[in-house]
Structures are given as C-alpha cells and as structure tokens.
Amino acid sequence: MSSLNGMNGRAHKVEAAAPKPVEGLYLIYAEEFAPLDRLTHEEQAALEAFIARVQPKLDRGLTGPGPAGSRGYPDMSGLSNEDLFEWHLWARLGGALWRDDLEAAAKWRRYLIEGTWQLIESFLSIDEMSIPAAGSQQERFVREEWGIYPLSRIQYRYERDSIQRRRDRLFGEDVDMMHRWLDAFGEEDAG
Numbered sequence: 001m002s003s004l005n006g007m008n009g010r011a012h013k014v015e016a017a018a019p020k021p022v023e024g025l026y027l028i029y030a031e032e033f034a035p036l037d038r039l040t041h042e043e044q045a046a047l048e049a050f051i052a053r054v055q056p057k058l059d060r061g062l063t064g065p066g067p068a069g070s071r072g073y074p075d076m077s078g079l080s081n082e083d084l085f086e087w088h089l090w091a092r093l094g095g096a097l098w099r100d101d102l103e104a105a106a107k108w109r110r111y112l113i114e115g116t117w118q119l120i121e122s123f124l125s126i127d128e129m130s131i132p133a134a135g136s137q138q139e140r141f142v143r144e145e146w147g148i149y150p151l152s153r154i155q156y157r158y159e160r161d162s163i164q165r166r167r168d169r170l171f172g173e174d175v176d177m178m179h180r181w182l183d184a185f186g187e188e189d190a191g
Contacts, residue, residue, distance in 0.1 A: 028055055028074075034094030043109070047090060054083050081169055085116040088172035111179060120167065123178040124160060126185050131156050142180055149177075151184050 028051050030036055036044055057078035076084065089112045096104035111119065132138035134152035142149045149155075159177055163170065 028058065033090045034097050038097045038105075043112075046112075050086055050090065054079060054087070057083065082116050084171065085119075085175055086112070088175050091172075092176075107179070107183075111175075119175070119178055119182075120163065120170075122182055122186060123163065126156065126160075126181060128153060128156060130185055140184055142184065144176075144180070149180060151181065156181065156185075 030044070030047050030051060033047060034043075039047065058074040058076065076087075079087070089108060093105060093108035093112065096102075096108055114122075131151065131153045132140065134150070134154045136152075140151040142151060159181065163174065163178070166174075
C-alpha cells in the first residue's frame with residue numbers, strides 16, 4: 001500500500017511540473033487555408049499578414065469540439081465583418097487550389113484583390129433592368145456545387161434589400177451570393 005502511495009505522490013509531482021496548455025488559444029496555420037506551394041509569394045505574405053491580424057481576435061477559446069480528430073472551431077465572434085469576408089475568400093481560394101480548379105482560383109484571387117466594400121458597391125450597382133423577370137424565357141439559373149440559384153429581377157431586389165439592411169454584418173454566403181450576381185450581370189457582362 002505504501003508503494004502505491006509513493007507512486008501516486010510521484011505522479012502528482014510529474015503532473016505539477018508538466019507545462020500547462022494555454023487556455024483558449026487557437027492558433028491558425030496558413031496551410032489550413034491553402035496549399036502554400038500554389039500561392040504566389042505575394043499571396044503568401046498577404047495570407048500571413050491576414051493571420052497575424054486576426055490571430056489575437058481568436059484567442060477566446062473554442063466553440064465546440066469539431067469533427068472527430070480535429071482541434072475544434074475557433075470562437076470567431078471577435079472578428080470584424082471585413083475579417084470574416086477575407087477569411088471566407090482565403091478559404092474559397094484554398095478550396096479551389098486543392099481541387100486544382102484554376103478557373104475558380106483565378107476568380108477568388110480577383111475577389112481577394114477587390115476588397116469587401118468594392119464587392120458590395122459593385123453588387124449594389126448592378127443595373128436591375130439588365131436582369132430578366134422571373135418566369136421569363138431569359139431567366140438564368142446558376143448551378144453550383146451547393147445548389148441551384150435563380151437569377152431573376154425579383155430575386156435580385158430581395159438580395160439587394162437584404163444586403164442594404166445588413167450591410168455591417170454580412171456572412172460568407174453573402175460573399176458567394178454577391179459574386180454569383182456579379183459573374184452573371186456585373187460590368188464585365190454588361191458589354
């Protein structure tokens with residue numbers, strides 16, 4: 001019995017001497033966003049700068065355990081709207097690069113260069129009259145990996161009004177939606 005107590009005491013000493021994990025620290029690694037060997041040096045520097053900017057805002061802990069084998073999800077409530085947009089764009093660019101989808105990668109690179117407010121202004125300036133009415137023969141539908149989306153005048157009005165109401169707190173799906181409309185009816189397509 002005394003040898004068990006002695007072993008227990010030694011185990012407590014080892015436990016006490018072991019380094020303690022930092023509570024709430026969520027470290028981001030550039031490799032989580034994109035394959036670094038497929039980014040230009042400028043893109044790698046921009047991604048590192050982005051990570052350095054948002055890292056302190058993620059030190060609030062994890063929101064859940066995440067999928068099996070993962071380290072959980074960061075608490076992103078401290079990120080600004082601009083941070084969330086850029087996070088989304090880096091994630092989309094990385095996904096395209098991992099899939100070897102060079103066309104999509106070029107699109108997401110262009111969007112990263114554009115910036116959030118330019119995206120919103122471009123979306124809001126789409127000429128509504130260039131969009132076909134719902135139910136017309138000219139109505140467009142866009143098929144993407146996560147759904148089929150109608151591109152009609154009434155749908156644009158709904159999306160535009162939604163963006164105007166929530167302009168200061170938009171989400172990743174809003175980025176996708178605005179790009180979907182700009183790809184179909186933006187200035188490049190007007191000519």
